[in-house]
Amino acid sequence: MEAVQELIHKDMTLGEIVSKYPQVVPVITEYGLHCVGCHVSYWETVEQGCKGHGMDDETIQNLLKDINRVANEKQSAKEDGAVIHITDFAAEKIKEVLTKQNKEDHFLRLEIISGGCSGKSYSFMLDNVQKPNDTVVEKNDIKVVVDPATLEQIKGSTIDYLDTLQGAGFKIDNPNATKSCGCGSSFR
Incomplete structure (x- = not known):
């Protein structure tokens, strides 16, 4: 199995992530960050948003792993040459x-x-x-x-x-x- 490239990291702002990778929003909301569309969270980093919602480091790492999997899937789909x-x-x-x-x-x-x-x-x-x-x-x-x-x-x-x-x-x-x-x- 191919390694997942870390396109998204804990120091990226939620606004930047939503802008570049909108397909990850459902995953983020599944983890309890329902504020990805609000103005307050736009400038928060993933880590700040997660910590603000009481998430521990392991949960943050799992979130990052899951959203990177989704972001990578879309990236590789664009590069596979399919119509x-x-x-x-x-x-x-x-x-x-x-x-x-x-x-x-x-x-x-x-x-x-x-x-x-x-x-x-x-x-x-x-x-x-x-x-x-x-x-x-x-x-x-x-x-x-x-x-x-x-x-x-x-x-x-x-x-x-x-x-x-x-x-x-x-x-x-x-x-x-x-x-x-x-x-x-x-x-x-």
Whole structure:
């Protein structure tokens, strides 16, 4: 197993971490630091925030290990050369949805459709019919399928799953989007 690079350390501010690695927010909140979005915590270091919430050194080290694992996963996904990247957490959630709906023989189809305040939005659906020109991306025994028109607009994107106090769902980090709306549900 490859060593996890320490992208995040105890002396980094929470604001810097959230800005560079927003995908780690759910992990931070699971550890009890629910203030990652408040103005007070923005300038606190990880260590200061954790100590302020009564965490011991071992818990802080475990938090750092977990958030570095998530940050590294996204970093390596960007470097793997795949047309679309799927995080382990997103793959796990896709598998969970398929199992819950008794559709283990299906896959997640991702399409870009017209709509939303910025002009386009993502559509996710469970499907079991693959078309001849579809591109299939596999991760941990699940498949995400996209048509050629969608692929052209999302090439290099990362599919992740976020579970925060504000809501939960799949999130697309699309380097080709030039603008997105305030709520993040549509893009241009």
